[in-house]
Amino acid sequence: xxxxxxxxxxxxxxxxxxxxxxxxxxxxxxxxxxxxxxxxxxxxxxxxxxxxxxxxxxxxxxxxxxxxxxxxxxxxxxxxxxxxxxxxxxxxxxxxxxxxxxxxxxxxxxxxxxxxxxxxxxxxxxxxxxxxxxxxxxxxxxxxxxxxxxxxxxxxxxxxxxxxxxxxxxxxxxxxxxxxxxxxxxxxxxxxxxxxxxxxxxxxxxxxxxxxxxxxxxxxxxxxxxxxxxxxxxxxxxxxxxxxxxxxxxxxxxxxxxxxxxxxxxxxxxxxxxxxxxxxxxxxxxxxxxxxxxxxxxxxxxxxxxxxxxxxxxxxxxxxxxxxxxxxxxxxxxxxxxxxxxxxxxxxxxxxxxxxxxxxxxxxxxxxxxxxxxxxxxxxxxxxxxxxxxxxxxxxxxxxxxxxxxxxxxxxxxxxxxxxxxxxxxxxxxxxxxxxxxxxxxxxxxxxxxxxxxxxxxxxxxxxxxxxx
Numbered sequence: 225x226x227x228x229x230x231x232x233x234x235x236x237x238x239x240x241x242x243x244x245x246x247x248x249x250x251x252x253x254x255x256x257x258x259x260x261x262x263x264x265x266x267x268x269x270x271x272x273x274x275x276x277x278x279x280x281x282x283x284x285x286x287x288x289x290x291x292x293x294x295x296x297x298x299x300x301x302x303x304x305x306x307x308x309x310x311x312x313x314x315x316x317x318x319x320x321x322x323x324x325x326x327x328x329x330x331x332x333x334x335x336x337x338x339x340x341x342x343x344x345x346x347x348x349x350x351x352x353x354x355x356x357x358x359x360x361x362x363x364x365x366x367x368x369x370x371x372x373x374x375x376x377x378x379x380x381x382x383x384x385x386x387x388x389x390x391x392x393x394x395x396x397x398x399x400x401x402x403x404x405x406x407x408x409x410x411x412x413x414x415x416x417x418x419x420x421x422x423x424x425x426x427x428x429x430x431x432x433x434x435x436x437x438x439x440x441x442x443x444x445x446x447x448x449x450x451x452x453x454x455x456x457x458x459x460x461x462x463x464x465x466x467x468x469x470x471x472x473x474x475x476x477x478x479x480x481x482x483x484x485x486x487x488x489x490x491x492x493x494x495x496x497x498x499x500x501x502x503x504x505x506x507x508x509x510x511x512x513x514x515x516x517x518x519x520x521x522x523x524x525x526x527x528x529x530x531x532x533x534x535x536x537x538x539x540x541x542x543x544x545x546x547x548x549x550x551x552x553x554x555x556x557x558x559x560x561x562x563x564x565x566x567x568x569x570x571x572x573x574x575x576x577x578x579x580x581x582x583x584x585x586x587x588x589x590x591x592x593x594x595x596x597x598x599x600x601x602x603x604x605x606x607x608x609x610x611x612x613x614x615x616x617x618x619x620x621x622x623x624x625x626x627x628x629x630x631x632x633x634x635x636x637x638x639x640x641x642x643x644x645x646x647x648x649x650x651x652x653x654x655x656x657x658x659x660x661x662x663x664x665x666x667x668x669x670x671x672x673x674x675x676x677x678x679x680x681x682x683x684x685x686x687x688x689x690x691x692x693x
Contacts, residue, residue: 263275287323292310299345327374395434396434400460587672612647
C-alpha cells in the first residue's frame with residue numbers, strides 16, 4: 225500500500241483499490257449468506273452454533289435486525305442479489321411482535337436503517353416502514369418532559385425504564401441520540417422539546433449527568449461522563465448541526481461546550497468519569513467511539529475540525545486515532561480490547577480482553593483518510609481486515625473473540641449486526657473514492673447509516689453513484 229501515498233490516478237492504482245473492495249465485498253457476502261442460511265429473519269447469527277441470536281436490547285422476537293442494518297451496505301457494495309433479498313424481506317415480513325425493545329437501539333438500527341435507505345434508494349416503502357416503527361414507539365415519549373423511557377413493548381405500547389437505571393430516569397446517550405432520525409420524520413414533533421428539556425437541566429462543572437429525569441428537567445444521580453452513557457448524545461449534537469445545513473445553532477453551541485471542557489484535561493486517553501470525592505480515572509473503552517472528548521478514536525475530533533477550521537481539534541483527532549492503532553497492534557491478534565487502562569502518560573494494561581467486531585476504530589481511520597489522504601490510514605485499515613480474517617472468520621460467518629491478547633482465542637459465537645452495518649461498510653469506504661457518500665453531502669448516524677445534509681442532495685432514484693466491485 226505504501227506506494228499509493230502519491231495518490232496517483234493510474235491504472236494500477238485503480239486496480240489495487242478494486243482488489244481491496246472486492247475482498248471486502250466477499251467478506252460481506254460471506255457474513256450475509258451465512259446469516260441467510262442459518263438465521264434468516266432472526267436478529268443476528270450465531271456462526272458456531274449456526275443458529276439465530278436474539279440480543280436482549282432488541283427483544284426476543286425475530287425482527288430481522290441484520291437484514292435492516294445491512295441493506296445499505298449491500299447496496300453500496302453492488303451485491304444486488306443479496307440486496308434484493310433484503311428488500312423483499314423488509315417489504316413482506318418485517319412486523320412488530322409482542323416484544324420489548326430498547327428505544328435507542330431500535331431507533332439507530334431499524335428507524336435509522338430504513339430512513340437512510342429511503343433517502344438513498346428513493347423507495348417510499350422504506351419511509352413508510354420507518355414511520356410505522358416510529359408510531360409504534362411514540363408511547364415511550366408520553367412523559368411530562370418528552371424525554372422517553374428506555375424500553376417499550378411494540379404491541380402493548382407499555383413503556384418503562386431499564387432495570388439498572390434510577391427510578392424515573394433515562395440514560396442521556398439514549399434519550400439524547402434520537403433527534404437526528406426523528407427530525408427526518410415530519411409527523412414526529414417532539415424532537416425539539418426533548419433536546420430543549422435536556423438542555424435546561426443543570427450541569428455541574430459544565431457536564432450533563434448520565435441519567436436524566438423524564439418527569440422534570442433535572443438529573444438523577446451525580447455522575448458525569450464523556451464516554452459510555454453520554455457519548456452518542458454529544459456525537460449527535462455535532463452531526464445534527466451538520467445535517468441541518470449548519471442551521472441548528474443550539475446543537476453546535478452545546479457541542480462546543482463539551483469540547484471546551486475536553487480541552488482543559490491533560491490526557492486524551494480516552495475517557496473520564498467523575499464522582500464526588502473520587503479521583504479521576506483515565507481509560508479507553510472500545511464502545512466509546514463517539515464521545516467528542518475522549519472516545520471516538522479521533523473521528524469526532526476530525527469531523528468537528530472540518531466544520532470549525534480548528535487545527536487543534538484535528539491534531540487531537542490524529543493523536544487519539546494513533547493511540548487506538550497502537551492499542552490494536554499491541555495485542556497478539558492485532559484487534560483492540562473493549563477496555564484499556566492508561567495513566568496520563570502510558571498504556572498500563574488490558575482491562576477487558578473481548579472484541580465484539582466493533583467498528584469504532586476503523587470509523588476513525590475512515591474520517592482521517594477522507595480528511596488527510598495519508599496512506600497510513602489505508603494501511604492500518606488493511607491490517608484490521610487481515611486480523612478479522614485470521615481471528616474472527618468461521619465457516620459460517622464472523623464471530624467476536626474472548627481474548628485479544630491470545631492469537632486463536634476462543635470465539636463468542638455472535639456475528640453482531642453492526643459488523644455488517646458499520647465495520648465492513650467503513651472499511652469498504654476507506655478503499656473507495658470520495659464520490660461514494662461524500663462528507664459534504666451525507667452524515668452518518670451512530671449505526672453508520674447515511675442521511676442527506678439539508679440542501680446538499682436532490683433526492684431521487686439516480687442520486688447515488690455506486691462504484692462497481
